Amino acid sequence: MAKQKKAPRPKAQTPKGFRDYFGAEVTERAEMLRRIAGVYHRYGFDALESAAVETVEALGKFLPDVDRPNEGVFAWQDDDEGWLALRYDLTAPLARAYAQHRNELPLPYRRYAMGPVWRNEKPGPGRYRQFYQCDADTVGAASVAADAEICAMLADTLEEVGIPRGDYLIRVNNRKVLNGVLESMGVAEDHQRDAVLRTIDKFDKVGEAGVRELLGAGRLDASGAYIDGVGLGEAQAEPVLAFLTSKGADAGETIANLRAAVGESAVGAEGVDELEQIAALLTAQGYGPDRIVIDPSVVRGLGYYTGPVFEAELTFEILDEKGRKRQFGSVAGGGRYDDLVKRFTGQAVPATGISIGVDRLLAALREKGRIHSETRGPVVVTVMDRDRMADYQAMVAELRQEGIRAEVYLGNPKNFGNQLKYADKRGSPVAIIEGGEEKANGVVQIKDLILGAKLAESASLEEWKERPSQVEVPRGEMVAKVREMLDQCNSATALSNIPEEFWE
Amino acid sequence: MAKQKKAPRPKAQTPKGFRDYFGAEVTERAEMLRRIAGVYHRYGFDALESAAVETVEALGKFLPDVDRPNEGVFAWQDDDEGWLALRYDLTAPLARAYAQHRNELPLPYRRYAMGPVWRNEKPGPGRYRQFYQCDADTVGAASVAADAEICAMLADTLEEVGIPRGDYLIRVNNRKVLNGVLESMGVAEDHQRDAVLRTIDKFDKVGEAGVRELLGAGRLDASGAYIDGVGLGEAQAEPVLAFLTSKGADAGETIANLRAAVGESAVGAEGVDELEQIAALLTAQGYGPDRIVIDPSVVRGLGYYTGPVFEAELTFEILDEKGRKRQFGSVAGGGRYDDLVKRFTGQAVPATGISIGVDRLLAALREKGRIHSETRGPVVVTVMDRDRMADYQAMVAELRQEGIRAEVYLGNPKNFGNQLKYADKRGSPVAIIEGGEEKANGVVQIKDLILGAKLAESASLEEWKERPSQVEVPRGEMVAKVREMLDQCNSATALSNIPEEFWE
Incomplete structure (x- = not known):
């Protein structure tokens, strides 16, 4: 080695929000990915691995965390290529890859992908800036049969990696229903619309009364901070609350409530119809409400969804960092994003898919003692x-x-x-x-x-x-x-x- | 999705030097990594997975391609963390990780790692800016038994993935021998030293006469371009040529020749002793010259090597892009880098390891028809x-x-x-x-x-x-x-x- 100039010693430290994984942490994840890939493969999905690096323009800006530098993305200016960035999910690269290779790929195209993604977010406990996702998507299938298939496959996958039936629930909603509700409320402006969506996403945490306050003047949260409200009148907020409380004893009842909540909206009615078809397909295949339910409170943060959205959560309780019991929560999510390929080609290409948060799923299995690692040395x-x-x-x-x-x-x-x-x-x-x-x-x-x-x-x-x-x-x-x-x-x-x- | 502003359509294109991998390309690589990890594991190596992103100071600057932006690295300035970069290999992150976690890790620490690395190089045919490496390293073992073990494991690994004995050769040299030769030549300055090393690296291509010209006044290459020489006198260049032509009929003869080439240099003698020990250990374990040989022409481009260096090449012939027969060439390389951890801790920590170029190895197996992929659809x-x-x-x-x-x-x-x-x-x-x-x-x-x-x-x-x-x-x-x-x-x-x- 050439002699080192007398430079100050570098710090032996991962950058904030990044970490090292040792031994069983690595091999357990590899084994989980292998099992998930096995289910995806059996369902007819083919592997696709794109590079970590994409052009900023190809990735687009769909992350919810818009306050961060580069809107949540790690990006830099390349001498030859303009602005490049690390992928923040596996969906945007799929849209780019499908558009690029569409003449060689089958239609519909079922693909799976697994690997790290990067988010330029504020790191926190258990929240890292690099984490694994494992996705499956169907591009080019407009039928909600594709959405139903994704949900069924997700249920099979969770069971395959060791989450027994009863310990998870896949909740399905439809952005069109939400849009229908917003239409019937007369909320047209983008920023107000986004604010209402973010409020709906808090329903699980703050309940009906909390959402009512947040849609109106605002609310004091548990820490004593005052959260500004969306500023809707009480009557105007009513369809949202009807919508949020529309979950009935079974899919039929929920769907009837939703049909009432969307009122005269055509897009809303279309969304309710789609949910009805998905529920019928899943029921016929034996995926009952113990595994997959219609649940109007699911929103999903990403901006690109256009139809059905899905979320898988683990329903067992764990102790949080303060020793309080709470549900483990979401380990996978996804939905239909019919406009993402169109960004590139100008032609509408329907698409739907799911992303599993592999690291959270592993954490859940460890928490429940369902992974007994081989820690035996040589x-x-x-x-x-x-x-x-x-x-x-x-x-x-x-x-x-x-x-x-x-x-x-x-x-x-x-x-x-x-x-x-x-x-x-x-x-x-x-x-x-x-x-x-x-x-x-x-x-x-x-x-x-x-x-x-x-x-x-x-x-x-x-x-x-x-x-x-x-x-x-x-x-x-x-x-x-x-x-x-x-x-x-x-x-x-x-x-x-x-x-x-x-x-x- | 929020309505798109009328922006120009993004190009559906991977950035230059990056590519997508489909179907069997992905699963074959996964299977190869799984097999390699199996051998490494059996040898007592533990998995370590570090993040793709490191601080620029932790990575250091050891790439040979110094003319490129950021010296061959993809780097950007982070608002919180200063300059960050994508790792260019798995060795620099190991040195950082070992220094960071050394109090918890066993000593010696045997670890393996696999994953993509990124180089900000000029892309070319078959040369990508993201590619896979699969490394194994032993940190904290000063004994050349560690180097010998790495070479033996590399031979086992190549056979495990489908390269039969006779189709590969692992060549071993020692930087100390080179340093001894340079010492006995009186070449002291870094830039002249580096120029001599680069010239030695060309021995395979230009032969003895070519090296003689390049060490002296210079040389017309095949394309008619004039390559400047190092400017040494003929007598001064002699030890290099003695060194380069020192390969004998067996390890004993090579070592005797090398001992003559290093003359009175103490560090040179130490290097020759180490090669002699490595050869003895490997011979005793049955790794004969049909698999592992002492070969003075191996240099290795990276700047951090301090002792034994290794290179595995495939010896069968393939047809190049112009239809000419040529040897497939190098698929793995490595060596001892005793100062890399010291950069962080100030204390010397000996280390040695190997890196397999997984994508090249896969290309070789495909070239030879040794992978018959399951391409059957559903x-x-x-x-x-x-x-x-x-x-x-x-x-x-x-x-x-x-x-x-x-x-x-x-x-x-x-x-x-x-x-x-x-x-x-x-x-x-x-x-x-x-x-x-x-x-x-x-x-x-x-x-x-x-x-x-x-x-x-x-x-x-x-x-x-x-x-x-x-x-x-x-x-x-x-x-x-x-x-x-x-x-x-x-x-x-x-x-x-x-x-x-x-x-x-």
Whole structure:
């Protein structure tokens, strides 16, 4: 390396809002993505991977967080290409890719995509500026059968990754119904319309009375801050409240209430019809209201939706950071965005899809103890004589050939205690020792490290006591003995619910 | 969506140097990464995934392409965090992550990482500004046993992904030997030193005579352009040439030649000793010169290497874009970089590792026909009566429950010919037809699309002729019949060498 100029030392720090993922955090996510891809594939969706970088003009500006720099996007000016940006979702790149390659792609085009996206947002606890999404979309299908299929597939996917029926609910609404309500209210201006939509999105948190205040003069929130209202009159706000409280005992009742709420609006009636068809298709396929429901309170923040919108939430309770019970909440969302491809081509191309927030879904599974990670480290072959490194390397090679994860200690071997401390830190099940005396006698020592730890934890466990914590075996029997000890560990400790072959 | 202002249409175009990957291109890469991770894991390496974004100061400036904007990096100024950049490799982020988390990590720390990296380079044919790397590194092991292990693991990895022994060669050199040669030449200044290194890197292309010219006054290249030389005298250039031509019939001879080339240089002698130890360790483990060789011509472009450097190349010939035979060339490289963590902590932390160029490796496997992708599309259930969409959805649900990839046609069903064209474009093996008459009779038509295509291709194939191209079966036997037809396809066509379970 060229000599470093005397520069100040760089900080060893991820930029704010970014983080590192270690070991099982990485492999568990990879396994979840693999399972999701399996369901998407079975439904006929094909993989598409676009680059992280797009032109700013291709991405468009659809993020709700408009107060942030570059409207929530990481962007920079390229010498050759003008303004470039990191993708903020996988939908905008799909619209660009479909428009670019439409002559070669089938129509309809079902595609799935998975990977990180970036948001230039204010980071907070558990809120990062890079996170994974896993999307499936159908481009070129105007029929609401496509929307129904997406919802059914989402239900199958959640169950496939370990969320049992009853622990999730997919809620379906339709932007056209909302638009119908706004039309019948006489709210025409964009900014007022957006303000009403944002208020509707708060219904879950503030309830009917809260929404009433926020649509009118405003409201004191829990922290004592005064939130300005939209400034509608009480009569004018009424259709919104009728709409929000339209959820009935079943889909039929909800749909009847919605039909009343949209009044004379044609677009509203169209939206209600679509919801009715979606509900009928899903019911016929056995996806009942225990899994998928029509729910008028779903809005979805992104600006590009034009028809049905979906949201999947986990319904079980967790404890929040202050120890209060709350529902886990949303892990996936999506909807129909018929105008996104048209931005490029000028021709209307209907499209609908879903995006799963993979990191939140993983967090939920961990929270519920539904992922039991394989945290077992490798077998560690200790170094008693550094001139015989080749012998130790041969041992790990033999172990690996039998599919056993193994490594030689590569630190300074002088202090043997450090080698065992290392094996402990690695979560190693077994350490191998072959000093000069063992070598001369043609044997190795095999130390059972899990047994040592278990004995320390609960010395009364009979099944552990029967096993000696260190055994001497002939060198030729080393691999068989290690295999036997590992199998004992497996049967005595909780097994991962993720297939063994993934971890080996 | 809020109404679009009348803005000019965005171009549906990836930025220059970026591209989209479709279908098998994505799944083949995922499968290759999974296999590589399996080998790394078996060797005791743990996963680490860092973010794509780092501070510019944490990444440092080690890319050879210094003439590009931001020295080859995509960078931008963040309002909160100063200058941020996309990682250009996975090694600089590892050094940052290790320095940041060193108190929690084991020592030595073996880690693997895989993902895209970004280079702000001039794009060219087959040369993209985003590409995948798959790295393994050992931090905190000063012993060359760590370097030898990396080389052995690289050989195992290449074989695991489908490069047979004999089709690859891992070449090992040592920067210290080079430094010793430069020392014994009296080349001290950084810029002259770098110029000599760049010249050495051209040895493969221009040969001994070419290097002699480039070290001296300069050289006319094949295109007729004059390349300026380093300006050394003939006697001064001699040690470089002795060094470059030091490769002997075996490792022993090469090492003896190198020992002569470094003369009295202490650092040179140290480098030769290290190569000797690496060769001995690898030989003892059975990694002979058919897989790993000492080769003085390996340089590696990155500025941070301090000791052993490695390069894996594929030795078989391919045809280049002009139809000329040439060796496929390098698919992986790495080496020891003992000062990279020190940048952050001030304390020396030895480290060594390898980076596999996954996209090039995939290209090589495709070139050699070693990947036979599953390009089979889903079973397509056609729509004869759009009011019975729920029936068709039920059919695909039944097929999927048996693990068969299946979908309903979701385009406009009016023109039946379009539905079959769609199935053809999707590569569907089978189409299902259930019109009103079939429904009334409780049957479905199953159309064998692969048979149709095969008959068109080679009508004499007896095994295909025996099968009728369309059969009518009772509705209840649909799934079993489709399964039977798919199994016939499988046995009659080339099977993928990638395990079926990955694709299903």
